[in-house]
Amino acid sequence: MKTRQNKKRVASAAALCVLAGAVLAGCSDKGTGEAAPSPEASAVGTAAADPYASLPKAVSFSMFDRGSVSSDEGTYENNRWVKWIREQSGIDVKVVPVPRNQAQDKLNVLIASKQAPDLIWEYDRNYIGKLITQGAIQPVDQYIEKYSTSYKKYLQEHPELKPYLTFEGKMYAVATERTLDSIANHGMWIRQDWLDKLGLKTPTTMDELITVAKAFKDQDPDGNGKADTIPLVGSTTFDAYSAMNAAINSQWYLESGKMKYGATLDRFGDTLALEKQMYEAGLVDKEYLTDKNFQRANQLWTTGKAGIYVASWGSGAMEVHIRDMWKNVPGANPVPLEPVSTKNGKFGLYQETAPFIFVAFNKEMQNPKAAVEYLDWLVDKGWMTLVNGTEGVHYKNVNGVAQQLDADKYKKEVAYAGEYGFLRNVKFSPADLLVKAAPDETSQRLAALSKKGLETATKNAFRRDIPYQPNLTELNDIQAALKPFIEGVRAKVAMQGSQYTAAWGLEEIRKEWKRLGGEKVEAMAQEWYEANKASFK
Structure with a gap:
């Protein structure tokens, strides 16, 4: 588009030169005796200096x-x-x-x-x-x-x-x-009233979280006499598994000073194993892998049928969903849940x-x-x-x-x-949440909960070994191909029985990474890191 505009400007300038030829020495900038520019010439000069001045805003x-x-x-x-x-x-x-x-x-x-x-x-x-x-x-x-x-x-x-x-x-x-x-992007919430009813403590390790989830599934925490509760739902479930294991699949990690792609790490295998365990034990909604817009997950949480909610913390999403829950289940008491430790350590959920x-x-x-x-x-x-x-x-x-x-x-x-x-x-500042909220009792209660949620969501650092990821054409191409491949592997590992183990899934992903040229990209990422690490804070 710019090229056509430039051609038009050149043509216009040439036409002006012809018209002015009888009066002026020409449009050449040579010589020292040029006449002062006319208003029309000034207008042309302004347009040339700012080619967008006459365009619609x-x-x-x-x-x-x-x-x-x-x-x-x-x-x-x-x-x-x-x-x-x-x-x-x-x-x-x-x-x-x-x-x-x-x-x-x-x-x-x-x-x-x-x-x-x-x-x-x-x-x-x-x-x-x-x-x-x-x-x-x-x-x-x-x-x-x-x-x-x-x-x-x-x-x-x-x-x-x-x-x-x-x-x-x-x-x-x-x-x-x-x-x-808005730095606190993901968060977890748990029904404190369910914990209290079943005599359970807040989980702090992954084993304890699984124990609580099993109780939420089997011990009728909503008291309706039916086995219809779902322990864990949410839009960022796999992201939470990955973050707590320090193995986000699309992120680079420094392992003993070497750049390694998250999806190829042993810790990512642990993440696949956790997802399989939770799915096979019935501790998550069976439809969560196909719940692409997360409407079902949100409905289960807001109608009081789920005990743990893993989702985006920011953009008001948490407040909206908890407010809706209180309308449906007035006695519900959701509270922030701190990320639990895994065998790989203790890390925060995703932060921006x-x-x-x-x-x-x-x-x-x-x-x-x-x-x-x-x-x-x-x-x-x-x-x-x-x-x-x-x-x-x-x-x-x-x-x-x-x-x-x-x-x-x-x-x-x-x-x-x-x-x-x-x-x-x-x-x-976090205190602004209390001031910003509407003065009614529900809004103030929610604001206090939101403030606590923010403090919980930022209490543990999300593992980010480098401030931003390298921009490599080869990596971008691989990521585009690898993303759907990983999703397919995840679905097989979680849903299709014992023949598809987490170890199998990790090996398949590593083979695909290598086939796509991952080893070359890994070397390029290392070179990028060595060239840029001095500027990282």
Whole structure:
């Protein structure tokens, strides 16, 4: 697209030269006796200096569709907040929703068909790296330098973000800094009332967790006289198994100074074995491997049929689900559960790195200047309303903290809009949770529980041996092929009997890793680590 614009500008300049030939010496910059430029020539020069000045201020961006927009609010593409953004920012925005649990796959299809939005965002830095190797996105340095004010200032005040945004010496994404409540990504919850009823202690080891789960399955903790309770449910079950064993399958670990891919470690075999044990013993929902949108898991938890919940801590998900549980089961007493120790040690559940959301610029973007203006507006002031709603309607300002006025109204009218504000200049302390919550008794009770949940979720460090993963084209290709392979192996190991052991599964994954060129990538990752480790904090 830029190439066509450049050709048009060259043609226009040539035409002007011909028309001016009778008056001026020509369009050459040679000589010292040039006449002062005419207003028309100045206008042409301005357009050449800023090729986006005359383009419409229009920007499209991706959005995770979490099914959270009620029908009377509209859709993700058209609702009160999209209209508000257009009015307040002066940018004609277009929202392109993608299903949360198939976001990358959907974005890949849109990119391949040249229908992807201008701004593509993800929580996953590795995905940004993949888009770079595919040639789908472009560096943003020049645009931030030339057009930004607010975000440029923010980045100067938060230089720690720059290494995460930089690939191959160029900045390919923008992001703002996470607050503690969004660093704590995953969490676990347990029904304390069930523990009390069955005379059980809070589990601290994996063996104790399994013992508690068996009791939740067999001893009728909900007291309805039926064997209909599910011990453990959630959207991040396998992630929790992996984190507690320090073996996230797509993460690199340092083993005696050597870079090793998580899915190839012995500890990943332990994770497969744990998943098989829990499944075969009936301690998890039998449908959890096919519950892709996690609606069944959430329903089991919120209707009081599950005893342990493993899911995302942030984005208000925990509060929403527990509030719904209290409506269905008023006597329920869910409390945060600390990650348990395994034979491999004690580690926290998944926690995020410093950047909040990685926002990349589509290579086919028409107007980068308008995109930067939108980012500046977001980080300057737009985020505040998108995250909290309208002052006096959805919140009141209490010493700089937005206190919700009505939790149900906020959930319906505002909660879905937070991710429109994918850049945020926000400060946070855990005590803010108590101030921010609506003043009603349920909201305050939930806020106290949320504060305790945050403290529990961040008490144990998630094992991350390097601050961010290497961006290697070969690795990105292998990961794309290995992900569905691992999912297939997991399903066989967990569900298809004794012939498919965890040892078999790990060996299959190692063979596939090797077949795909994993040993070469491992050597490249080691070289990358040696070259970059001095900069790691």
